[in-house]
Amino acid sequence: MLMNLFRRGKVANLPAPQPNPYAPSRPPMDPGPGLMERPLTWLGLLIPIAVIGLIVFAATHN
Numbered sequence: 001m002l003m004n005l006f007r008r009g010k011v012a013n014l015p016a017p018q019p020n021p022y023a024p025s026r027p028p029m030d031p032g033p034g035l036m037e038r039p040l041t042w043l044g045l046l047i048p049i050a051v052i053g054l055i056v057f058a059a060t061h062n
Helices: 004-013 039-058
Strands: none
Touching: none
């Protein structure tokens, strides 16, 4: 993920998609909702946080 963070700037500076001048093309697909707007993203973040919380709880109560 850290490598993607550094490469994001390079990708963000790319120009908008252009139609193919040599063949028929269609407009770009809709990218959909942003990453943090998707429910499974929050579930994927919640599981490791819960596991770490349980480990800390178990370590402090023994």
